[in-house]
Amino acid sequence: MEKRSKFSGKLGFVLAAAGSAVGLGNIWRFPYLAAKYGGGVFLLIYIILVVTFGFAIMVAEVGIGRKTGLSPIGAFSKLNKKYTFIGVLASCVAAIILPYYSVIGGWVMKYFTLYATGNHALMAGENFFNSFIGESWQPLIWLVIFIGITTAVVLGGVKNGIEKASKILMPVLIVLSIGVAVYSITLPGAMEGVKYFLLPDFSRFSGQTILAAMGQMFYSMSLAMGIMITYGSYLRKEDDLEKSVSHIEWFDTGIAILAGFMVIPAVFAFSGGDQAAINAGPGLMFVTLPKVFEQMGLGTVIGMAFFLLVFFAALTSAISLMEAVVATLQDKFKWSRVRATLSVAVFAILLGIPSSLGNGVWSNFKILNMDFLSFMDFMSNSVIMPIVALLTCVFVGWVIGTKVISDEVKISSRFAREKVFNVIIKYIAPIFIVLILISSVLDGLG
């Protein structure tokens, strides 16, 4: 077997893990959720959840990974053989998400190239998005290109592939995000949008707000899918685990907030404060924004910068998804990195095909009344992920005991938020996760 490699230090780990966390969830999902669920209220609740739940569960996962030095299946089984299945489920989440996530990554690349080649005016047309994703070949070609790039990075391994890519892509992503956000909030009329995003509107607050924030938090921080366990297994014992987790969560939250500033004020400025425009939901990024860019002074440059940063965000996330599955195959079946990576790539392309064609020629094929992409999204995010999160908490809190993780954290530093960690993992998180699970399943089926 190949020797397990490590990140070169804390920075490499933080950037790679932040690369996983910062993704389509931050840029495409967070702004429309914030707009829908009451602006500042949602933001506040989200931040509270990140520093409590998100923090505790991420420490648990990174701790499990670093302690065992293994990817999810091996890690759970090393800690307690009877609970190997949690690792199996976690790996399944990653394997299910990768194909359809890559389909969307392909769309983002297509949008970027339209700006880069000066063909962006097309996108302002009414039905551009739906007719593009409904085509058979184009989206598939972009899917293959997206997976190809992801594969190339993962083939490079932990230090020379993932860490190197993250160290280049993440700083560029920050700079582009700040640039686009600053431009957006200085547009005439944008201030209304800034207010809409930041000021709390309690009339849009309900129990649903908390559940939506919670679900978003799990997805955004890449929790409950074996990724943080896998990346944790590459963290050196001397690197400060608690601080790293803290940095990752602020990185992720910071980019989500910046995305709010990029998207909401711009849409406001160009729709004259029309709430329907901002509540376009999932269509916001692919339909509304290109129209907004088309009307702006520097629209082409901003559009290009925007879709480039979204592409980088999606790419580093896809890399982590692929790595979680690759590491599992390496650990479990002793496959070489090349063999494992190429197998996962082929698998992702094959499963990506129905996700892509489900928007076009195969749109009559429905499972539980959902097209294939939506179904995969539903199964992974709304069903298996909460289950894995719940099992992880119960496992750490009640089976192996939180002390096992605290001790792991303390190898590299003192554990400042140990009490918070214990209480959340043992009591608070399990209760809340059960609520999310019930609500999201009802939601999806209803």
Ligand code: PHE
């Ligand atoms: N955290 C990523 C995001 O916000 C999504 C993601 C999910 C990444 C699963 C990897 C794995 O988009």
